[in-house]
Amino acid sequence: MYRCTCSIVPRDVLERLAGDERFGAELRKAASDSARVSDVLRRMRNESRALLMHDMAMGTRPKPRISEPKVQVYNCRNTTALPGRLVTSPRRSADRTIKRAFEDTTSVATFYREVFGRNSLDNAGISLISSVHYGVKYNNAMWNGSQMVYGDGDGNLFLDFTLGNDVVGHELTHGVTQYTLDLEYSGDAGGLNESLSDCFGSMFRQWQAGQTVDQADWLIGADILGPAARERGYTCLRSMVNPADRKALARQPTRYSDLTPDMDPHYSSGPPNLAFCTACVVLGGKSWESVGQVWYRAMTALGARPSLDMPDFAEKTRQTAEQMYPSQPAVLAAVDKGWRTVGL
Numbered sequence: 001m002y003r004c005t006c007s008i009v010p011r012d013v014l015e016r017l018a019g020d021e022r023f024g025a026e027l028r029k030a031a032s033d034s035a036r037v038s039d040v041l042r043r044m045r046n047e048s049r050a051l052l053m054h055d056m057a058m059g060t061r062p063k064p065r066i067s068e069p070k071v072q073v074y075n076c077r078n079t080t081a082l083p084g085r086l087v088t089s090p091r092r093s094a095d096r097t098i099k100r101a102f103e104d105t106t107s108v109a110t111f112y113r114e115v116f117g118r119n120s121l122d123n124a125g126i127s128l129i130s131s132v133h134y135g136v137k138y139n140n141a142m143w144n145g146s147q148m149v150y151g152d153g154d155g156n157l158f159l160d161f162t163l164g165n166d167v168v169g170h171e172l173t174h175g176v177t178q179y180t181l182d183l184e185y186s187g188d189a190g191g192l193n194e195s196l197s198d199c200f201g202s203m204f205r206q207w208q209a210g211q212t213v214d215q216a217d218w219l220i221g222a223d224i225l226g227p228a229a230r231e232r233g234y235t236c237l238r239s240m241v242n243p244a245d246r247k248a249l250a251r252q253p254t255r256y257s258d259l260t261p262d263m264d265p266h267y268s269s270g271p272p273n274l275a276f277c278t279a280c281v282v283l284g285g286k287s288w289e290s291v292g293q294v295w296y297r298a299m300t301a302l303g304a305r306p307s308l309d310m311p312d313f314a315e316k317t318r319q320t321a322e323q324m325y326p327s328q329p330a331v332l333a334a335v336d337k338g339w340r341t342v343g344l
């Protein structure tokens with residue numbers, strides 16, 4: 001049973017904002033409407049994922065030979081009907097949201113191809129489909145099992161979700177996870193699922209800016225927080241470098257032993273996020289050059305492992321670091337330090 005919302009904003013954050021009387025009625029309504037729409041999308045996600053994976057198993061899905069996937073943007077024009085109307089030339093669109101969704105999605109495909117040698121989400125060139133202007137003031141973005149969906153945000157709590165390049169990288173990575181480990185969306189596997197999206201989303205953000213691990217902000221969602229959220233002192237959705245940071249809208253546990261089986265994956269991703277960030281910072285340089293390569297290999301070499309737990313994934317990354325960098329023991333030492341920091 002898969003229950004993946006695979007959205008960037010956890011439901012309880014939207015519910016908390018909806019119930020916060022310090023925000024006006026209009027903002028609270030936008031937050032509560034967004035929480036409700038997410039439930040509908042979650043049900044749709046299970047169906048589209050099932051259809052896509054069925055096609056793959058039957059070998060009926062066409063496999064293009066091109067190494068660059070087709071990137072398509074649809075405009076929902078503030079309705080909730082997916083996918084919306086196809087935009088014919090998104091690269092030349094006067095609509096900044098459409099243009100941005102096209103450019104960042106194309107850039108994520110380039111990141112996966114150049115850095116990891118991967119051809120799109122399924123490594124077989126599957127088209128990348130995004131729908132923008134979804135709903136009215138919709139405060140979320142998600143991967144629904146076969147495509148990306150972006151809301152405009154209410155402009156106060158959250159801005160246009162395409163403004164976050166880490167958001168785009170996060171959502172598309174849910175697609176990569178679906179075609180590799182195919183992790184469930186609960187327990188340890190759920191936390192790993194969310195964490196992989198944060199790790200590769202953050203790496204994509206750093207890669208785009210050409211940043212070293214010291215220059216990186218290690219924040220998720222810093223570019224989509226609106227003025228009302230900032231006035232309250234929030235700076236991001238999640239912090240990978242300090243998951244328990246009070247400035248994060250969704251504060252997370254930092255130790256593996258603090259996780260509970262029924263925890264929302266957006267919270268149980270705290271320890272593996274901190275392990276990855278710590279490993280990168282200890283090693284230095286650029287996140288995607290060594291530690292990122294280890295995470296990618298660990299993620300893609302095991303095949304489908306829907307109920308993979310965090311101790312097993314940690315062990316896999318240690319083995320991988322040793323195999324990939326036999327003459328650079330600092331890589332294994334950094335990976336080991338990362339997991340030890342969170343008690344694994």
Ligand SMILES: [Zn+2]
Pocket residue numbers: 006007008170174194197
């Ligand atoms: Zn997610």
